[in-house]
Amino acid sequence: MQQRRFGLTSEGLEKLDAMSVELLELLKSNMPDKTGQDSGWKIEKAHSILHKVREIIMFGWTENFSTQVCSMLYGVLYNMS
């Protein structure tokens, strides 16, 4: 699969960034009502897609992000906040 192809180049990251913008625009244009609500796609989960390339640059590959089995590491984050 695409995300398992390691060694993403700078051109690939730029393309990925453009694709994330395109994905969000696609969602907004094709499904303007988010499950019947007026808020559209102004939600954190949708917006965070735009920051994915920055996170890859800062923290590494997406597969390095992990909360492990049963999301146990969420507890650490909750305790930190």
Next chain:
Amino acid sequence: MVQLADEERALKHKLLVPNAYHKALDFDFLQAMPREELHQFLIGVYGDYVIPSTLYEIQQILRRPDLVTSKPGAENVRYLVSNEMLASVWARLRDRLSALDSSSSMVEVTVDYAAHFYDMYVDKHTGKHLTGERVRILLLTLPFLLRDLIAPEVTSHTYMLYGILYNMSYIICRSSMSTIQFVELSPALHCTNFSLFLIHVTV
């Protein structure tokens, strides 16, 4: 924590399973942020928002404001696509999902999984959840399952309107074309395939 330790000692097993990653050398909390593809994309965006939005769009198409059989401003709106017809759409989607097998779609979906999907997204059970791998199955298959999903309902609009307006069309056919244009302006007639219906009438 003392109470927890006492309970664990009494039960002779751990209530809160320790995560071995906490003890990893140079463990980075940022690496553990909920930004991985499973929780961010598969469950976070696709499972929680894209699938419900897709089903909502289908429902909005079938429940367009002009597709009603009751009078304008009626207290109890009677939709052209009844609740039974709408339920049959979701049942059809569930059956399509359960009909998937590995030889045709490379994924095997059980009847229980399809029923779980129905409970979660149609009946909106709050206690039902899908794991990331199971959402991935929907991500791969739903674009194909949704194709022509509401074709029977859209086609039936033609026949239903044909029955409703049969007498009117009989008169219209023997009137001038201006009358047809007038009828076409009526919002009640602006439904799916109405242009096809007019072709049938006018031929």
